Amino acid sequence: MGNQSLTDEERALIEARIVALEIEHHDLDDVIARLSEHPSQDQLQLRRLKKRKLFLKDSIARLRDRLIPDIIA
Numbered sequence: 001m002g003n004q005s006l007t008d009e010e011r012a013l014i015e016a017r018i019v020a021l022e023i024e025h026h027d028l029d030d031v032i033a034r035l036s037e038h039p040s041q042d043q044l045q046l047r048r049l050k051k052r053k054l055f056l057k058d059s060i061a062r063l064r065d066r067l068i069p070d071i072i073a
Helices: 007-038 043-067
Strands: none
Touching: 007 043
């Protein structure tokens, strides 16, 4: 976000946050797969989990973008 370079501490915090979000994303993937095997499952709950998973994916992508310095062409 912007042309500011990150400090080592900021970079470490972002990387730690990415790891935490990736773990949650992977866990949600497992839960969604298990719930999808049972057609009697609550479809609203399944949609909410999928929406949360997509939100996590977008958050991870935004954080990774922050780790890449802006290059002026």
